[in-house]
């Protein structure tokens with residue numbers, strides 16, 4: 001299989017277009033299952049969201065290793081948007097390794113469908129990266145460092161979502177992606 005980019009930290013990735021019901025090119029093939037880390041910034045999760053997130057993260061563990069990492073927003077910065085974003089940016093960057101392949105979730109990101117999300121996971125496995133990191137920003141969004149570092153920025157909806165809802169949609173889509181890759185009967 002072709003190596004898409006030998007350098008996980010600098011290769012910008014253009015996801016496949018989702019036009020005309022294009023199907024994931026890896027379905028039924030063996031793909032390298034990179035460990036996934038999800039980094040979420042924001043206030044403490046509600047118990048209801050946590051329960052549902054765990055439901056999907058537990059299912060996902062049948063396909064790849066997964067680490068759900070939560071960075072709590074610092075309330076001391078609540079009145080200073082820039083200080084808050086900079087602080088969160090630093091905390092996120094501290095968790096990113098040079099050989100991570102980084103997907104930033106952003107309301108202004110690329111629009112992709114579920115089949116293309118599955119393909120993105122397959123493509124990431126061919127980059128030479130050793131981990132796939134998904135980043136969900138805090139109340140004011142992402143800082144400059146992670147924006148620069150991200151290999152790709154994707155949107156989950158044209159609406160703005162709370163960070164907890166973005167996380168929930170992400171974990172369901174990751175689970176869906178793996179069932180697409182394996183050709184299992186979940187995605188219709």
Ligand SMILES: C[S@@+](CC[C@H](N)C(=O)[O-])C[C@H]1O[C@@H](n2cnc3c(N)ncnc32)[C@H](O)[C@@H]1O
Pocket residue numbers: 104105106107108109135136137138139140141142154155156157158159160161162163166
């Ligand atoms: C409350 S939102 C921040 C909204 C803020 N206006 C911004 O510029 O990002 C918190 C995080 O949820 C995620 N998020 C919210 N809506 C999203 C969407 N439609 N697609 C992808 N991620 C989204 C992003 O990671 C965002 O940084």
